[in-house]
Amino acid sequence: MEISTIIYSGIGVFILLVLLRYIKVVPQRSAYIIERLGKYRGTIQAGFHILIPFFDRVAYKHSLKEQAIDVDSQSCITRDNITVEVDGILYIQIFDPKKASYGIEDYKFAAIQLAQTTMRSVIGKMELDKTFEERDNINTTIVTAVDKASDPWGVKVSRYEVKNITPPQSIKDAMEKQMRAEREKRAMIAESEGEKQAKINVADGDKQELIKRSEGEKQKRINEAKGKASEIEEVANATANGIRAISDAISSQNGLDAVNLRIAEQYLNEFGKLAKENNSMIIPSDLANISGMIATASSVFKNSQNKSEDKK
Numbered sequence: 001m002e003i004s005t006i007i008y009s010g011i012g013v014f015i016l017l018v019l020l021r022y023i024k025v026v027p028q029r030s031a032y033i034i035e036r037l038g039k040y041r042g043t044i045q046a047g048f049h050i051l052i053p054f055f056d057r058v059a060y061k062h063s064l065k066e067q068a069i070d071v072d073s074q075s076c077i078t079r080d081n082i083t084v085e086v087d088g089i090l091y092i093q094i095f096d097p098k099k100a101s102y103g104i105e106d107y108k109f110a111a112i113q114l115a116q117t118t119m120r121s122v123i124g125k126m127e128l129d130k131t132f133e134e135r136d137n138i139n140t141t142i143v144t145a146v147d148k149a150s151d152p153w154g155v156k157v158s159r160y161e162v163k164n165i166t167p168p169q170s171i172k173d174a175m176e177k178q179m180r181a182e183r184e185k186r187a188m189i190a191e192s193e194g195e196k197q198a199k200i201n202v203a204d205g206d207k208q209e210l211i212k213r214s215e216g217e218k219q220k221r222i223n224e225a226k227g228k229a230s231e232i233e234e235v236a237n238a239t240a241n242g243i244r245a246i247s248d249a250i251s252s253q254n255g256l257d258a259v260n261l262r263i264a265e266q267y268l269n270e271f272g273k274l275a276k277e278n279n280s281m282i283i284p285s286d287l288a289n290i291s292g293m294i295a296t297a298s299s300v301f302k303n304s305q306n307k308s309e310d311k312k
Helices: 002-022 097-102 107-124 128-133 135-153 169-251 255-277 288-311
Strands: 023-036 039-050 056-063 067-077 083-094 155-166
Touching (some): 002 023, 023 097, 056 097, 067 107, 067 155, 083 107, 083 135, 097 135, 107 135, 107 155, 135 155
Antiparallel strands (some): 023 056, 067 083, 083 155
16 A cells, blocks of 8 residues: 555656646747757747647747847958957847747857958958948948848847957057147147237237327328418418508508608618628618608509509
């Protein structure tokens, strides 16, 4: 009785273990490839599944989520014969688990190798400076090449990203010198532009100053000219008034006698000054010439007076 119980218990445990082994719970976004007697039977995805013991087995397990694969650094020679180290990240996703299982031995290894060879080919067509500028084109070219080749593998390549492009140390030093020279060039250009603008501003200031000063000088001369003109006009008016007053005085009664007397006085005064200034002097032989001079002057005044009366 006890032996049979032990046997039955052992058989029950064995059956339970077998059932547990062939009961499969597939996680979300996963796929299992099932083979029956070594031949592909089907693909099971997320959920509860029971396999036939001793006939079915899980041959491959695949994740249907997008995977990021690190592509190791590799040496590439550029078009201008410079060796650079390039690495990146490849993003792939399985869309057909059956092809991923039977289409290729190791799709990850194959995708990495294809990405590296394509990278070397693309870098070899570019010069060093272009490799830093054309990263997007490099990524697009690699994605196109790898995706086309991986289609029979049931794998979709979504994108590729270049992480680092590392040139040799000598090239780094040369690039650093070039960048330093470029920065110094931009600084010198900026400084010269500043000096140029400063000189332009100073020249404009001097120009404005000269214009203002010339306008001031012009206005000053205009004002002086106007002042002189006014002065001349006033002097002329005063002289005219004086002459007019003398004329009126001469035209009055006994005016001519007063003129004769004034002329005689002026003659004698000037004659006296001449005697003081010179040690020798010439005296007219006939002093009656004085009266003749006065008579001549008187006749001039009379003629002037007669012309004035005729005009009236």
